Structures are given as C-alpha cells and as structure tokens.
Amino acid sequence: MTEPLVSIKGVGASYGSVRALDDVYLDIGDQEFFALLGPSGCGKTTLLRSLAGFETPTEGSVLLAGEDLLAIPAHQRPVNMMFQSYALFPHQTVAGNVGYGPARAGESKQEIARKVAEVLAIVGLTGLERRRPSQLSGGQRQRVALARAIVNRPRLLLLDEPLSALDRNVRSQMQLELKRLQHEVGIAFVMVTHDQEEALSMSDRVAVMDGGRIQQVAAPEELYARPANRFVAEFIGQSNVFEGVAAAGGLSAGGRLLPGSGSGRYLVVRPEQVRLTPAGVVSGTVLETQFAGGMSTIVVAPEEVATASGQPVLVRQPGPTGVERGAAVSLTWDAETAVLVP
Amino acid sequence: MSHPVAPAPAPAARTRDRHRLLEKVVLLGPGLLFTAVFVAVPVLLVLSYTVFDRGRFGGVVYEFGLDNFTRAFEPTYRKVLVSSIWIAGLTTLIALVLGYPVAYAIAKLPDRWRNVCLVLVVVPFWTNFLIRTYAWIMLLNTQGIVNDALVGVGVVDEPLTLLYTRGAVVTGLVYAYLPLMILPIYASVARLDVELREASANLGATRFATFVRVTLPLSLPGVVTGCIFVFVPSLGNFVVPELLGGGKSVMVGNLIRDQFLKARDWPFGATLALCMVVFLIALFAIQSLVSRRYAVEGDR
Amino acid sequence: MSGRAQASGSRRLGWLWLPLLLCFSFLYVPIVALVVMSFNSGKSALNFSGLSLRWYPELFRDGDLGEALLNSLLVAVGCTLVSTVLGTMLAVGLVRHTRSTALDSLVMAPAILPDLMMAIGLLSFFAAVGVSLGLATVALAHAAFGTAFVVAVVRARLVQLDRSLEEASQDLGAGWFTTFTRITLPSIAPAVAAGSLLAFTLSIDEFVIAFFTNGPTSPTLPIEIYSRVRFGVTPEINALATILLAVSAIAVVVVAVAVGRTEDGDD
Numbered sequence: 001m002t003e004p005l006v007s008i009k010g011v012g013a014s015y016g017s018v019r020a021l022d023d024v025y026l027d028i029g030d031q032e033f034f035a036l037l038g039p040s041g042c043g044k045t046t047l048l049r050s051l052a053g054f055e056t057p058t059e060g061s062v063l064l065a066g067e068d069l070l071a072i073p074a075h076q077r078p079v080n081m082m083f084q085s086y087a088l089f090p091h092q093t094v095a096g097n098v099g100y101g102p103a104r105a106g107e108s109k110q111e112i113a114r115k116v117a118e119v120l121a122i123v124g125l126t127g128l129e130r131r132r133p134s135q136l137s138g139g140q141r142q143r144v145a146l147a148r149a150i151v152n153r154p155r156l157l158l159l160d161e162p163l164s165a166l167d168r169n170v171r172s173q174m175q176l177e178l179k180r181l182q183h184e185v186g187i188a189f190v191m192v193t194h195d196q197e198e199a200l201s202m203s204d205r206v207a208v209m210d211g212g213r214i215q216q217v218a219a220p221e222e223l224y225a226r227p228a229n230r231f232v233a234e235f236i237g238q239s240n241v242f243e244g245v246a247a248a249g250g251l252s253a254g255g256r257l258l259p260g261s262g263s264g265r266y267l268v269v270r271p272e273q274v275r276l277t278p279a280g281v282v283s284g285t286v287l288e289t290q291f292a293g294g295m296s297t298i299v300v301a302p303e304e305v306a307t308a309s310g311q312p313v314l315v316r317q318p319g320p321t322g323v324e325r326g327a328a329v330s331l332t333w334d335a336e337t338a339v340l341v342p
Numbered sequence: 343m344s345h346p347v348a349p350a351p352a353p354a355a356r357t358r359d360r361h362r363l364l365e366k367v368v369l370l371g372p373g374l375l376f377t378a379v380f381v382a383v384p385v386l387l388v389l390s391y392t393v394f395d396r397g398r399f400g401g402v403v404y405e406f407g408l409d410n411f412t413r414a415f416e417p418t419y420r421k422v423l424v425s426s427i428w429i430a431g432l433t434t435l436i437a438l439v440l441g442y443p444v445a446y447a448i449a450k451l452p453d454r455w456r457n458v459c460l461v462l463v464v465v466p467f468w469t470n471f472l473i474r475t476y477a478w479i480m481l482l483n484t485q486g487i488v489n490d491a492l493v494g495v496g497v498v499d500e501p502l503t504l505l506y507t508r509g510a511v512v513t514g515l516v517y518a519y520l521p522l523m524i525l526p527i528y529a530s531v532a533r534l535d536v537e538l539r540e541a542s543a544n545l546g547a548t549r550f551a552t553f554v555r556v557t558l559p560l561s562l563p564g565v566v567t568g569c570i571f572v573f574v575p576s577l578g579n580f581v582v583p584e585l586l587g588g589g590k591s592v593m594v595g596n597l598i599r600d601q602f603l604k605a606r607d608w609p610f611g612a613t614l615a616l617c618m619v620v621f622l623i624a625l626f627a628i629q630s631l632v633s634r635r636y637a638v639e640g641d642r
Numbered sequence: 643m644s645g646r647a648q649a650s651g652s653r654r655l656g657w658l659w660l661p662l663l664l665c666f667s668f669l670y671v672p673i674v675a676l677v678v679m680s681f682n683s684g685k686s687a688l689n690f691s692g693l694s695l696r697w698y699p700e701l702f703r704d705g706d707l708g709e710a711l712l713n714s715l716l717v718a719v720g721c722t723l724v725s726t727v728l729g730t731m732l733a734v735g736l737v738r739h740t741r742s743t744a745l746d747s748l749v750m751a752p753a754i755l756p757d758l759m760m761a762i763g764l765l766s767f768f769a770a771v772g773v774s775l776g777l778a779t780v781a782l783a784h785a786a787f788g789t790a791f792v793v794a795v796v797r798a799r800l801v802q803l804d805r806s807l808e809e810a811s812q813d814l815g816a817g818w819f820t821t822f823t824r825i826t827l828p829s830i831a832p833a834v835a836a837g838s839l840l841a842f843t844l845s846i847d848e849f850v851i852a853f854f855t856n857g858p859t860s861p862t863l864p865i866e867i868y869s870r871v872r873f874g875v876t877p878e879i880n881a882l883a884t885i886l887l888a889v890s891a892i893a894v895v896v897v898a899v900a901v902g903r904t905e906d907g908d909d
Contacts (some may be wrong), residue, residue: 054809073361075812075821087806091828104815152814362739363816373728373789374745380786382754384763387770440668443661450655459662461894466669468890469676470847472864473883476871477672480679485689487675503778505894517672520665578756581849585871595758602762610764615759622756 005067005188006051006156013046013061013212020046021057022212028156028190033182035199036192038209039235044192048158064155070124075104080154084161085144088133094120094144095129101152119151122184139170146178150185157182159191163198169187175202196236200224208232224270229341230308233268240274242267243308246340254305256281259335266308269338271297271316272313276323280332283297287312289321296321300329391612411612419597423617426593429508429583430576433515437523438565439573440516445527445564446557460528467521475585477515479505482586506588514582515572522571530564531557566629574622594618673887680880697881704878710866713777717852717862718779718845721788726838728785729792734826736793737800738808750794752787760787761854768855775857783855784848788841795840799833 004027013021021043028034036044036227049055051062053074069077078099084149088097095116102112120126123143133141142162149157159279162178163171182189193199199206199221200220208215208223215226227233243266244253250260251267258281260267276298286298298315307313312333323329392410395403413419448459466474481487482504489501504510534557542552580595587593594614601611653733655662680698684691732749752760764783768775807829811821827834849864856865870879 052813075815075817075876083806083810085804085806087804089807089825101814104820117893148814361818366735366739369731369739373732373749376728377749377789380764380782384767385759386767388763391766411779439822440661443658444665447655447658447662450658462666462733463669465890466673469673469883469887470864470867472849472867472871472881473676474672476875476879477676481672574756575819578758580758598758598762608766611762615762618756619745619759
C-alpha cells in the first residue's frame, strides 16, 4: 500500500467515564474493502460514525487524502454512509432518495436524473425510480440505500452492519454483490460487522477490535492462521486454546509439551489441524460426534490438560468420524500449524 | 501496540459545536421565551401576591405581610377548603367505582366493539362543558326528568330538592370528568399481558384472586393517573359549584374567582390558589411514589 | 392480543354488562334530554310541550351568538398558529438537543396546572403589564397552554422517528436547516397536524382562562353560553348543543373513514 487514503492516528473517544475508543491507529487504502470486526461495545460503530462525522473523537486525528477530516462538518465530508436501518426517506420515491445528494449539491435536473439512472443500473434497480420505500422488499431497499450512498462518488463509503437485516439466503448473495460493486465503482469500503464469517469472506483486510482498542489488523488468512492474541484467536473461527508456559518447540502445560511455534502464554490450534492418532500428545474421551456435509466434528474431553476456557477440544476432519461416543482417543498436531500468542 | 505522543484534540470540533448551538437556540429560543413570559412569569407573579396586600381600589400594595395566610385558615375559609377537598375526593371515588369496571369491561371486549365503546365514552366530552353542566340543571330541577321519574315510579311522593345541593355538584363533576378516569384505566388494563392472568389461573387462583392479586396491582398506575385527571380539575372547578350548587356549596374555585373578579382582593385570592396548588403538589408526589413502585418491567 | 380466539362479547363480560350499561346511560341521558328539548315547541327548557323546529332558525338569527362564535374562531386560529409553530420547534429542540427535565417540566407545566391557576396568573400578568384585555390576550393565553399540547403530540411521534434519517440527510450533504425542512418536518407532518387540531379544539371550547383574560365587549362562545345559562335559558341553547354534537359526530366519522382508508391503501 503506497499512500493510505485514510490515516487514523491516536484516536480516542470518551463518554463520561467510558472509553469507547482508545489509542486507535489505522490506515485504509484507496480501493480497499476494509472491515471493522468485533463484539458489540467494542467501539467499531463509534469509529465508523467518527469517520462519518456523527461522533467526535476527543483525541487524535484523521486524515483523508492528506486533509484533516475532523475539521470538516458531517454534511461536507466526501464520505457517505449506508445505515444499518437503510434510513430511506419514506416520503420520497427511490429517485428522490438517490437524487437527494446531487440535489443538495445544486446539480441541474438533467444531471441528477442522469446520475440516478446510472447508479440504479449499477445496483440493478432500473425501472423502480417512482416506487416508494414502503413498496420495496428488504433487499431492494438495501440497494437503494447503497445507490444513494454511491451516487455522490465519495472517497470513502461506510457500511454499518449492511447485511444484518437480511434473510440468510439473501445475505450470501448480497455478500457477492457488494464485492462486485466495490470493484466496479472503485471506492474504498469500510464495513462494520460483528459477524466474523462475513468480515473474513468479504474483506481485503480486517481490523479486530475489543474494548475500544485495535487487537489486530491483517488480511483474513493471516488473522486465521496467525492471530495476535487470545481474543482474536477465539473470536475468529473456532479454536482450541491451551494455557501454559512457553517452552522450546511449543507450550508446556499439564506436564506435557504441546507442539507449537512462536511465544506466549496461550497455544492456539484450529480444529482442522488436530488429528486422531494412536499415540499423541493429548488423550481424551469422545463426547460427541457430528457428521455434516462431508466433514466430521469430534468433541473430545481432554484428560491431562484442560483448554483455557474449559470447553472440550474440537477436532475437525474430512470424511466420516470413525470413532464412537465414549471411545478413548489420542490427539496430535504439527508445531507449524499451532501458534503461541500472548 | 503503543505509540509515542497522542496528537492534540481536533480543532474543527468547534465549528460543529457552533452549528449545533445555533440550531439549539433557534429551535428552543422562541418557544422557551414564550413559555417563560406567559407561563412562568404569571405563576410566579401570582405566588408573589400571596405576601402582599390589597390596595384600596383593588390592585396590589407591595407591602410584605403574612396576613393572607392567617386569614386563609380562618374557620370560614378553612371550611371551604376542606369542603372542596371533600367534594373533589368524593367525585374521584365515585368516578373510580363506576369507571374501573367500565374500563375493565371495555378492555375485555373484542377489538371492533372496543373502539366503538371508547368513542362513545369520549363523545359526550365534546359537547361544551357548560352545556353539559346545564343539562344537569335541567335534569335535577324539581320539574326535571329525574324527579318526574322518581314521582312517577312512586319512590317518593313529592319532588326532591336535588338541585343546588352538594350532591348535585358531585354529580356534575363526575359527569364532566368520568371519561378522564375511564381512558387511563382502560389503557393500563388493555396493556396487561393476557398471559399473566392465564398463568395465575394455571397456578390455581380463582378469578377473583387473580383480579385482586394480578390485575388490580398492575393496573394501579392507570388508576392513579385517572384519579389525578379527575381530582385536579374538580378541586379547582368553579363553574359546576356555581351552576349546580347555588350559593350553598361554595368551593375554593368559587372563592378564588370571587376574590379576583368581585372583591378584587387579588393577594388573598392568590393565597387560596396557593393552598390549592400545594395540596395538589403533595398528591403528585404520592403519585410518583406509587407509580415507581408498581411500574411494570418492559412497559411498552 | 386480537390474534387470540374470541368468545362472543356477552359471554366474556358476564356481570360487567351492568356497569357498562349504567355508565352509558349516565353519560347519554343528559345528552338525549338536551337534544329532545331542542325540539320543544314551548319556551321552557323543562316542560315538553310538543315538537317544533323553531329554535334552530332562532339560533341562526341570534346575532350575539354569531358574534361570539366568530370571536371564538378568531381566538382559536390565532392560538393554533402560535402553538403549532412554537410547539413544533420546541418538540424538536427538546427531543434532539437536550435531556433537561427542568426545561421539559417548564414547557409541559400549563397542561398540568389547574386552569384556574393559569387564569389568575395571566390576568395578573396582563394587569401588571398594563395590557387591556380582549381577544388578543385570550389568544395569547390559549397559546400558552396550546403549545404544551402540541409539544406532547409532536414529541411522541418524533421519539419514534428513526434518527438515522436525519443523519443520512446530513451525510448526503444537507446542512441542519435543510435537513429540518426537507426531512424532519415532512416526517412529523401528521403529528403536527394532529397537534394543531388539538390546540384548535381546546381553544374553541375553553372557558375558564378565556373568562379571566377576556375584555367585557367581545365574549367568546363559551363565555356567551355561560351568561345565558346563568340567567335562564330557552331551548335555543339546546339547539346549539345539538348542532355542536352533530358536528363532532360527523368529524369523528370523517376521521375514522380517512384513517381506515390510509391504512388500507398503504402497506
């Protein structure tokens, strides 16, 4: 990434005694699909709204293409937002909604109509100009909200939980739609979500947040394979986490050496990396087995060591389970596939 | 991931704040000014009169004195104050006894009938208050319908003096404000989850026990609201006592009106009004205590 | 609640029919008596002498009543204008810009204070300031409490309104004033209309405050009625009552039909 489009430096926000954002440093690239991911209350929405201009950070600076973004009032920022509730103006038609931005900018009627038509074509809603929001389906309303946010060609498009209101089957379709759209219009997208699957499948990079702080910023594969700490490890995907003391070749816990690389108090190993073996590092009893869509999940109660959260160990493998409930098994994994984190 | 110096706070937050301040002032300014001038000032003015004296030709002489208060508690006036509270209280009680079952009944009706009944309850309210009161003058007169009915049926031999009694005043007040008792209670009862009553029955309570232990306590906020809606205007009323009570059952409202428009002793009138308001404030305090105690969680 | 299976109305009510019937009799006997006596051929409001329509034309010929009605309308219009504008602005300001309960109480005070209190307060105020009493003072007095009701109605709607509509408008380039006029106002328009209707109705019918703050030469309708009721009545007043009742009933039906139609058409 050459010169980042958005440069967030040292941003903090307090509400009374609550620290909604703390020491946030983040760079977002020009045509990046970026996600802010975290549990509710982690500060991701506050950060997004700060970019939009609806919240004001108490410390720090935000530069957009080199200019001080915080100095500009919300309605003058080259930033547009797609709201979680879509916030379509109920008393306006689709054309009225989408043309609202250009109208405020003082464009001529022909120019507005042209822009509206162009953007409706991009989102696939041509022909619905005269409808009102109450006459549209959920998916259609979302496209209108999107069209309305794109038509001004902002430098940055913010999306607040864009898919949370949709049915499941529509959601996966919209995920692809949004990616396609982003490529087509070439605008940087910043999306807020609490759904890690969504964030990982759609984004170029993801910032994982918790308690107002950035936990890790990385591309999805790296987040998954090399989480920076226990929170990220447990938030992203499923994981088995053990607690112990770092030792040569892994983690020393419960009198055993669990294979792993890196340094830290916790060892993270993904279920797909664990396999059943005759003589492994951890032995246990099978609690549950599950076979779905070609993959098996085996839930094992470990004996010598306990997971950090007290939950059983999850093993995932292709093909049928091969073991019964109550069977005694032994587990192992390769050191390169397990990560030690602080 | 810690970094060296945290940068200074954003300076342009100031322009934003200025915009918001302007918006706030423009929206709230005129209205608050108007309210201050036409509500706050008049009320404070009247309150201030309580400690001043009447001028010789009416008007106010600005000499501090507490004579008005001593006078207000003299037997004649004290009697009126107490009588007003008594009448307003009786009115509220009757309205409650009649209104609660009605509200409850309406809440039990199917939707279509419910709305019809609610409208029917409210429609009399739309005839002019004075005309409604006048109707009772007609009805309670010695030659009026009520007496005609009583004599006709044979309950009494001669027409009763129904008009110009305290009973007439209470009747007039109940008639005026009954809808204001019914509507809040109805709203309260209608909001109650039917399942609460079903659960009570399921746990072995008779219908009466369910009513006493579940419905009644939970509808209490509506009851309190209704009582206030009836008591407050009843206490300060002067039209009904004057028209239906003749000279006999004078209420504090009549006194206040007389002081202001006939005797022209504004300071004393203001004092009487203050007594009335203080009493009402005490009632309000009780009301918020009760509603806080009985507030339903997740009240929609 | 209406999704549940409904037993027939009477079975569900049981003994509750009695208070219901009692209540409606109580409420409507005086009304029926009023209406019936309006068709009395005699001059008495008490003794029915026979059917006649004479009091209705008499009503329309009554100049004083007509003048009082006009005065009431003038006052109501003035009051409604002031209340609606101030009340709407206050409602938006209170909901969007402040959490102060003190300001809230101040604005809503007229609706809670007994009207007699407001009446003597305003009378004292006008006297102290030296303004002569007349329709203007009544209109201002009515506006003082009309505003509180407009605030209550508009605020109820505003609180339900999605805040993000206004944020979206700003996001798309509209400053606060444009947002207010293009987005906020249209969204609360029905509530503003309802509030102004409420203020109008309250003003037309209001007696106590008008009585204290009016001058002697231009009575409003309730004041005129009051004078007549005190000094003996002809059935003309009954005719007036019947007409007022009819107008209200028609208004209710119209509103019910209009509301019913919008609910069907929308969605």
